[in-house]
Amino acid sequence: MGRRADIVAGLGxxxxxxxxxxxxxxxxxxxxxxxxxVQSALQSVGARIRSRELxxxxxxEARIETYATLVALAEKKLGNAPVPAARHPPIIHGLxxxxxxxxxVLLLVSLEGFGYDAAARIVxxxxxxxxxxxxxxxxxLGAEGLRPVAPLESGRRAVSHLRIVK
Amino acid sequence: xxxxxxxxxxxxxxxxxxxxxxERRRKVEDHLLQHPEDAALVEGWRxxxxxxxxxxxxxxxxxxxxxxREAAARPPAPPVGQGPIETxxxxxxxxxxxxxxxxxxxxxxxxxxxxxxxxxxxxxVAGAAVAxxxxxxxxxxxxxxxxxxxxxxxxxxARAGLTYATYILDAHPVEIDAARRDELLAWLQERxxxxxxxxxxxxxxxxxxxxxxxxxxxxxxxxxxxxxDGARVxxxxxxxxxxxxxxxxxxxxxxxxxxxxxxxxxxxxxxxPPDAMQVAAEAAAAAVLAPPTETK
Numbered sequence: 001m002g003r004r005a006d007i008v009a010g011l012g013x014x015x016x017x018x019x020x021x022x023x024x025x026x027x028x029x030x031x032x033x034x035x036x037x038v039q040s041a042l043q044s045v046g047a048r049i050r051s052r053e054l055x056x057x058x059x060x061e062a063r064i065e066t067y068a069t070l071v072a073l074a075e076k077k078l079g080n081a082p083v084p085a086a087r088h089p090p091i092i093h094g095l096x097x098x099x100x101x102x103x104x105v106l107l108l109v110s111l112e113g114f115g116y117d118a119a120a121r122i123v124x125x126x127x128x129x130x131x132x133x134x135x136x137x138x139x140x141l142g143a144e145g146l147r148p149v150a151p152l153e154s155g156r157r158a159v160s161h162l163r164i165v166k
Numbered sequence: 167x168x169x170x171x172x173x174x175x176x177x178x179x180x181x182x183x184x185x186x187x188x189e190r191r192r193k194v195e196d197h198l199l200q201h202p203e204d205a206a207l208v209e210g211w212r213x214x215x216x217x218x219x220x221x222x223x224x225x226x227x228x229x230x231x232x233x234x235r236e237a238a239a240r241p242p243a244p245p246v247g248q249g250p251i252e253t254x255x256x257x258x259x260x261x262x263x264x265x266x267x268x269x270x271x272x273x274x275x276x277x278x279x280x281x282x283x284x285x286x287x288x289x290x291v292a293g294a295a296v297a298x299x300x301x302x303x304x305x306x307x308x309x310x311x312x313x314x315x316x317x318x319x320x321x322x323x324a325r326a327g328l329t330y331a332t333y334i335l336d337a338h339p340v341e342i343d344a345a346r347r348d349e350l351l352a353w354l355q356e357r358x359x360x361x362x363x364x365x366x367x368x369x370x371x372x373x374x375x376x377x378x379x380x381x382x383x384x385x386x387x388x389x390x391x392x393x394x395d396g397a398r399v400x401x402x403x404x405x406x407x408x409x410x411x412x413x414x415x416x417x418x419x420x421x422x423x424x425x426x427x428x429x430x431x432x433x434x435x436x437x438x439p440p441d442a443m444q445v446a447a448e449a450a451a452a453a454v455l456a457p458p459t460e461t462k
Contacts, residue, residue, distance in 0.1 A: 011238040019234070020226035024218065031225075039237045046238030066238075091217045109183050110215040111222060116185055131176055138179070138211050 008046050010059040011066060015042065017112060018070060024107045025074050027096040028084025037077065041070035067112075067122045071104050094141045105130050106137035173197040178204060182211045321382045323422045326402035326433030329379045329388045330420065334398050339390050340375025350376050358387040359405055360430050364453030366391055369446045371399055382406075391446075399436030399443070401450055406431035423447040427454050 015038065022034035045066045048054040056062035084096045095103055101123060108119040120130035173194055180186045181194045198205040333339045342350040347363065355361035357378045366373070371391035379388040379402070386404035393399070406426060421443040423434045432454065434447045 008238050009236075012236050015230045015234050015237070016226040016228075019228075019230060020222045023225045024222045035231055035234060039234050042234070042237035049238075089221060091214075091221050095218075107218065110211075111218045116180075116183070131179070135175060135179060138214060141214055142207075142210050 004049055004052075007056060007059050007062045008049055011042060011046065011062055014063050014066060018042070018066065021067065021107055021112050022070060022074065024095065024111055025071070025104060026078060027098075027103065028088045028092045029078060033077065037070055037073050040073055041066050044069050044073075064118055064122055067108070067114075068124065071123055074104075075100055091141075098137050098140055099133075101125075102133045102137035102140065105133040106141070109134055173204075178208050179211070182208055182215065322402070322404060322406060322431040322433055323424050325380075325382050325386065325404075326388075326400065326424070326435045327420065327422055329386070329402055330400040330435035333377070333379070333388060334390065334400060339398070341377035343375035344373040346375075347373070353378065354387045357385045358403070360387065360403060360428065362454055363389055364401070364450040366399075366446055366449050366453070369442070369449050370394060371446055374398070393438070397436070397438055399434060399438060399446060402433040402435060403430045405429060425451055427451060430454075 018038045018041065019035065022037045023031060026034045026037075045054065045062065048065075049056065049062065054062075054065060056065060078100065084092045095107075098106065104123050105119050105125075108114045108122055109116070114122065116127050116131055116134075119134075120127045123130060123133075125133070177186065177190070177194050178198075181191060181198075186194060198208060342353065344350075344363075351361040351363060354376065363373055363376065370393050372393075374390040374392045376387060376389040378385050380386065381404035384405050386402055389401040391399045391401065406429070420435060420437050421440050423443055425432050425447070432450065434443060434450060436443055436446070438446070
């Protein structure tokens with residue numbers, strides 16, 4: 001009981017990363033949708049752990065479950081074609097151009113730092129499939145004309161100018 | 167895109183993603199030194215990663231919205247994929263202490279609602295009780311209506327006494343004296359509705375004159391008669407219901423005799439001895455009831 005409560009409480013610490021991932025997964029479809037997805041995923045996993053439907057061995061496993069729930073919810077909610085606004089930086093337009101599975105895996109690995117095995121588990125695919133999706137995503141994103149020169153500074157500037165203050 | 171025989175594209179990705187063991191990693195790095203085009207690919211992917219982190223890291227750095235704080239620990243979790251996703255779950259409490267205060271708030275609201283309901287019912291019941299009491303009180307009053315009549319009857323006498331006290335010793339006891347009898351009677355007919363000045367000469371009383379005076383509910387007539395010795399008697403009459411029986415009373419040397427006739431209350435007020443007053447009253451009553459042609 002105590003361990004379950006600890007895991008559920010620990011999931012709260014994963015909230016910022018989940019928000020980051022959801023925001024990227026939505027690829028400009030809107031922060032409200034992303035936060036809704038995170039909330040639904042957290043509540044769903046929390047409830048399933050409390051009801052013992054889910055028995056994660058540790059917090060890392062619970063975290064993977066939460067990402068998996070988030071991806072499933074997002075796929076249902078977003079479909080394949082989120083429409084980013086024109087003001088968004090090119091990287092977001094590039095993300096929006098990817099297939100959902102490719103985007104999900106790419107972001108899990110590149111943005112969230114998951115290993116290939118964990119990423120494959122989260123999207124519910126084999127390691128090979130996940131790796132293939134990752135490769136396709138990187139190729140497509142590179143071919144999208146992602147800024148060859150200093151994409152980092154540009155991206156950071158765009159973001160820092162458009163800070164969400166509330 | 168053209169990895170050497172030992173190095174596959176997957177290895178390049180694995181290098182970027184830190185999925186290689188140290189030995190394999192060294193091999194791949196050696197490969198990149200010899201193959202700048204592959205090194206450019208790896209560099210491009212690293213830039214992609216950096217661009218992604220730059221674009222979305224600020225999201226992880228902002229404080230999560232209130233709706234997400236302790237979302238996993240919140241008891242009512244909607245089933246996955248079913249029901250509306252909560253969007254407006256704002257907790258106006260201390261951040262991080264959402265669930266219990268929310269429950270408390272609900273309890274407080276519920277108890278306040280109960281209190282409000284109870285006080286509303288109490289007010290309604292109290293109001294109904296007051297209304298019933300008032301109805302019972304009013305319903306118990308009609309049977310005791312006669313006191314009102316007697317009060318009105320005594321009021322004529324009291325009013326007559328007051329009028330008598332006001333005018334009888336006045337320098338101008340009458341408004342119109344007996345010499346202008348017709349004018350006086352016309353005035354009384356118009357204002358009081360009864361225009362007969364009984365002739366009481368049979369009992370030694372001569373009409374001095376009269377006036378219109380304030381009555382109990384309507385203008386009243388006040389006629390003054392004088393005896394040869396100077397004693398004065400007032401005859402007061404006002405429109406009233408002919409219910410009360412003739413009554414007489416005496417106080418402070420003044421005798422008051424009241425009777426009803428022809429829809430008027432007549433009061434004879436005077437300082438004469440009661441016998442004389444009684445005689446005068448009977449004469450006046452007889453005169454009032456006599457046919458009008460006689461007086462005119």
